[in-house]
Amino acid sequence: MENLLQTLNQINWDFSDYSSTKYPLDLNSIPWYPATFPAPIPKFLIALLTKQGDTVLDPFGGKGTTAVESIKQNRQFIYNDLNPFAFDIANNIFQMMECCGNNRDVITRVYNEDILLLKNKNRTNEVDTYEGKNFEDISKYYPNDFLMRLENLNVNKDVILWYHVDTLIELLDIYEQLLSVTKEQTYFVRKFALVSILKETCSQRGHFTYVTDNCAPKKILYYNAISAYFAMLERIQLAFDDFFKQYYTVNEKNNILSLINKSQIYQGDARKLDWINDASVDLVVTSPPYLCAQDYVKTMRLTNFFFPTEEFKSSVANEIGSRSRRNGNPSIVVNDFYSAMNDVISEVNRVLKSKKYFCLIVGQGKGKITQDYDTVSDLINLIINNHGFEEIFRTSRKISYKVVRVGGVDYEEIIIFRKK
Structure with missing residues (x-):
C-alpha cells in the first residue's frame, strides 16, 4: 500500500498537455463528446490497481475512454451508459475494433x-x-x-x-x-x-x-x-493502426478479439446494474455527472437529427443531475442527486470484489443551485458512511479548458476508495 500511495502521489494528475489536437491519433479523442476525462487518468489507474485479465467497470461510460484503456492493457471491460448516443459511439468503436481486428484494410x-x-x-x-x-x-x-x-x-x-x-x-x-x-x-x-x-x-x-x-x-x-x-x-x-500497435507491443501473444468478446457493453441506468454479477468486478473507474453542469443527451442534438431515437426524451428525463434542473428548487434537486448517486454506489458496492478499488473523478458544479452545498465532500461521506468504503487517496486536478470544457468547473477530485 505504501508503494502504491507513493506512486499515486508522484503523478501529475492535471495532464494539461493532453488534448485531441496534440494526440489526434488517440482513439479516445474520436469523436467529440462533452466533459470527458483525459485518457491518462484511467490508463494510470488501471495499470496501478489491476492485473492482466481483470475486469474494469465504468457505469458512466461516456464514449468509452475507460473501456478503450482497459483493452489496451489486456483487461476485460464492462461499459454502461444511459445516453443512447454515448452508447452508440462506444458500440461503434468496439464494432470497428472487431472489424479491424479481422481485416486491417x-x-x-x-x-x-x-x-x-x-x-x-x-x-x-x-x-x-x-x-x-x-x-x-x-x-x-x-x-x-x-x-x-x-x-x-x-x-x-x-x-x-x-x-x-x-x-x-x-x-x-x-x-x-x-x-x-x-x-x-x-x-x-x-x-x-x-x-x-x-x-x-x-x-x-x-x-x-x-x-x-x-x-x-x-x-x-x-x-x-x-x-x-x-x-x-x-x-x-491512423488511430486504429496506433491502437493495435500499442496493444500488440504490450500483449503480443493475446487475442484482442477474444478479449472484446469477453467484455460487455450495455445501455442502461447506472442505478440498476442487475445484469452484472455480484462481486465480479476488479476495479471501478468512473466520472459521474457533476450536479447541474451538463445535459449529455441534449448535447447530442446534431446526431439526433440524422439518427433519431425514441429514447431522446426519456433519457433526458432520467439523466442524473442534469444541467436542465439548474432552475429547480435547490434542496429537491440536490437531494434527488444524492439519492440517485446513493443507488449507483450501492450497485458499485455489490458488483465490486472485496479489497478491490473504486475510483471516482468528480467536480463541484457551479451555479446558484450548488453554491450552498459541497457535493464532492457529501458524496465522499455518502460512500464511506453509507457503503463502508475506505478512502485511501485523494487529489485535486486542474481542468484545462483547452482540453475539457466542463460547464463552469475549474477543478475536480480524484478519489480512490477500497472496499473492505
Whole structure:
C-alpha cells in the first residue's frame, strides 16, 4: 500500500498537455463528446490497481475512454451508459475494433469506395454565408424537393437551421452512402466518420451548450463536409493502426478479439446494474455527472437529427443531475442527486470484489443551485458512511479548458476508495 500511495502521489494528475489536437491519433479523442476525462487518468489507474485479465467497470461510460484503456492493457471491460448516443459511439468503436481486428484494410477500402462517388461534386449554391434562425428565409436556398428528401431519409427538417445548404447536401450524400451498404462492418466505419464530423461542419461555432440549448446559429456558413469526412476517415485509420500497435507491443501473444468478446457493453441506468454479477468486478473507474453542469443527451442534438431515437426524451428525463434542473428548487434537486448517486454506489458496492478499488473523478458544479452545498465532500461521506468504503487517496486536478470544457468547473477530485 505504501508503494502504491507513493506512486499515486508522484503523478501529475492535471495532464494539461493532453488534448485531441496534440494526440489526434488517440482513439479516445474520436469523436467529440462533452466533459470527458483525459485518457491518462484511467490508463494510470488501471495499470496501478489491476492485473492482466481483470475486469474494469465504468457505469458512466461516456464514449468509452475507460473501456478503450482497459483493452489496451489486456483487461476485460464492462461499459454502461444511459445516453443512447454515448452508447452508440462506444458500440461503434468496439464494432470497428472487431472489424479491424479481422481485416486491417476495411477503413481504407471504405475510403477508396467513397472517394469515387463523393468527390468532385458541384455545389448547388455559390453563397458561402447567409442569415440563419428563420426557417422560411433559409428554405429559399434549398432545392424544391429537398424537404421531401429529408423526410424520405427520416432526417429532422430542423437540420437546415444548423448547416449550410451545400454542407447539408454533402452530409446527406454521405448518409445515403452509409444507408446503401450491405456489409455491416462498412456501415460502422461510415457512421463513425459521419457522426464525428457533425459538430465541426455545423454553423454554430459557439460553445457546445448552444447546441445543447437549441440555440441555432445566427449566420449559416459553408463548411466542406466531404473534405471533413475523408480527413476523418484518414484519422480513424491512423488511430486504429496506433491502437493495435500499442496493444500488440504490450500483449503480443493475446487475442484482442477474444478479449472484446469477453467484455460487455450495455445501455442502461447506472442505478440498476442487475445484469452484472455480484462481486465480479476488479476495479471501478468512473466520472459521474457533476450536479447541474451538463445535459449529455441534449448535447447530442446534431446526431439526433440524422439518427433519431425514441429514447431522446426519456433519457433526458432520467439523466442524473442534469444541467436542465439548474432552475429547480435547490434542496429537491440536490437531494434527488444524492439519492440517485446513493443507488449507483450501492450497485458499485455489490458488483465490486472485496479489497478491490473504486475510483471516482468528480467536480463541484457551479451555479446558484450548488453554491450552498459541497457535493464532492457529501458524496465522499455518502460512500464511506453509507457503503463502508475506505478512502485511501485523494487529489485535486486542474481542468484545462483547452482540453475539457466542463460547464463552469475549474477543478475536480480524484478519489480512490477500497472496499473492505
